[in-house]
Amino acid sequence: MKAIQILSERRMAVVEIAEPELKAGEVLLRLQYVGFCGSDLNTWLGRNPMVRMPVIPGHEIGAVVEQVGDGVPDTLRPGMVVTVNPYTNCGQCASCRGGRVNACQHNETLGVQRNGAMRTHIALPWQKVIVAEGLDARTCALVEPMSVGFHAVSRAAVTDTDVVMVIGCGMVGMGAIVRAALRGATVIAADIDDEKLALARRLGAAHVVNTRSEDVHERLLDITSGFGPDVIVEAVGSPVTYQMAVNEVAFTGRVICIGYAKSDVTFQTKLFVQKELDIRGSRNAMPADFRAVIRYLQRGTCPVDALVSRVVTPDDASEAMAEWAENPGKVFRILVKF
Numbered sequence: 001m002k003a004i005q006i007l008s009e010r011r012m013a014v015v016e017i018a019e020p021e022l023k024a025g026e027v028l029l030r031l032q033y034v035g036f037c038g039s040d041l042n043t044w045l046g047r048n049p050m051v052r053m054p055v056i057p058g059h060e061i062g063a064v065v066e067q068v069g070d071g072v073p074d075t076l077r078p079g080m081v082v083t084v085n086p087y088t089n090c091g092q093c094a095s096c097r098g099g100r101v102n103a104c105q106h107n108e109t110l111g112v113q114r115n116g117a118m119r120t121h122i123a124l125p126w127q128k129v130i131v132a133e134g135l136d137a138r139t140c141a142l143v144e145p146m147s148v149g150f151h152a153v154s155r156a157a158v159t160d161t162d163v164v165m166v167i168g169c170g171m172v173g174m175g176a177i178v179r180a181a182l183r184g185a186t187v188i189a190a191d192i193d194d195e196k197l198a199l200a201r202r203l204g205a206a207h208v209v210n211t212r213s214e215d216v217h218e219r220l221l222d223i224t225s226g227f228g229p230d231v232i233v234e235a236v237g238s239p240v241t242y243q244m245a246v247n248e249v250a251f252t253g254r255v256i257c258i259g260y261a262k263s264d265v266t267f268q269t270k271l272f273v274q275k276e277l278d279i280r281g282s283r284n285a286m287p288a289d290f291r292a293v294i295r296y297l298q299r300g301t302c303p304v305d306a307l308v309s310r311v312v313t314p315d316d317a318s319e320a321m322a323e324w325a326e327n328p329g330k331v332f333r334i335l336v337k338f
Contacts, residue, residue, distance in 0.1 A: 003119035004317050004336065007054045009046030012318040017056075020123035027076055027129045028067040029084070031338045032137035033311075034117050035060030036321065037145060038170070041328065043112075044321050047262065050112050058118035059086035059110035060144045060333070062137030065129070072126045083140040083294075084117070085128045086110035087284050102151065102284040109284070118314070120338055130290055134298050141335055142171070142307055146293045147285035148258065149175020149235065153183065154289065155282040156231045156256045160184025163224050167211070167245060168235035169196035171307065171333055172258060176233045178203050178296060185231075188223060190216070193329050199306055211244070220248050227251075233282075234258060239265040246271055246279075254278040311335045 003017045022028045040057040042048040061084040068076055076082075086109050089096050093105035110116040132140045149172045158164055164180040166173050169191040180187045181204025188207045189200035197208035209219050220228055228250035234241055237259025245255045246267055255277060272279065296302065309331045312320045317336050324331050 001120040002314055002338075003056050004058070004314050005054050005056050005118075006040075006043050006051075010044060010322070012044060012321060014314045014317075017119065020121055022067055022069045022123050024070040025072060025125060026069045026123045027065055027072060027126045028069075028121060028123050029061075029063035029082065029129070030066045030121055031061065031063050031117055031119060033062040033141040033335045033337055034058040035141045035145070036317075036324070036334045036336070039109075039112055041321065041324060045325060048112070055111065056115040056118050057111040058116035058336070059084070059112070060141050061086070061117050062140030063117075063122075064137060066121065068126070069123075076126055076129060076131065080131055081133075081135060081137050081140060083130050083132050083143045083290070084110070084124060085130060085285075085287060085290060086116070086144060088114075100286075102286050107284070118317075118336060130287075130294070132294050132297075135294065138308070138311075138335065139297055139304050142304060142333065143290060143293050143297070144285070145171040145333070146175035146178065146296075147289040148172045148282075149177070149233075150179040150289040150292050151285040152176050152233050152235070152256045152258050152282040153179035154286075155280050156233065156254045158183045158185050158231055162186070162230040163188065163227075163250075164231040164233065165190060165220070165229040165248070166200075166205075166233045166235060167191075167241045168259065169193070169200045170235065173233070173235035174200065174203055174307065174332075175293070176235060176258075177205050178302070179292070180231075180233075181205070182296065188220070188229060195330075196332075199303070202303055202306070211241075216244065217248065224250070229253065231256065237261050239263060243267065246277070249275070249277065251275045252277070254280065256280050256282050258282050307332045308335055309333060311337050313337060
């Protein structure tokens, strides 16, 4: 069967691999759409230390159940449209023992620590397959990245009395904007791209700030009556935005960190103490976050077409990745159609 494989830095190819063997307790999926995410781009650029080349990328999945193995419950049947929880959990580490399986110490995400879903078929444990009733496979490929943003809002314990600033309006940041708005918070979207900020408004942001062209500090003081946001979600992974989050969050506020900064970040640590901040990491997503995103998408109010920048075939994936690398700020999601 066909698969997309990242061979080495800036080298991608369509290769032939063996069909998966369906085992007891597994579900055979026929992939229809798989999204490229930022981790895949970093892998292609040679900047992802967690990946061992060559690797099949892909963990944002829209698929159809083709066959079920022995021992799979009858809630999963051939023909169902599904998405996938692409993370593993060992069940033994401190995170798993505490019920936070999304942050398993030994997690292996599809397309990162193990081969992913950019292929015609994949066999997975039935527990990782999530039915998405009423959604098409193309929309299902958007569930996982939005779930990561939903989880960040859960980590922040956002309520309807909060002002929440989300820095970075990519797919994960958009998920955080949606979830915070659904919880009744006043949402401020921050990005350097006006097109993304316009879409953020459509998804629930009450205010937008262009961090390249505006005085961020003054805008935030104006919006929040001088207090600063109660919650800031960092969804970029840049030293500048990490510092912005700590500097601009309100006293006793919460800073939620999703993005990985690629270099060391220097902070005025006195602000941690003076403001008595809660600084929390947010990793992957929990099953409940996937369910919440699916419920949201089932409403039919999300402008899903605006979130898909491009749909390509496997043969065109390498070219699409190269173009994304040249202009990363203009891309929400590239989907590969199988």
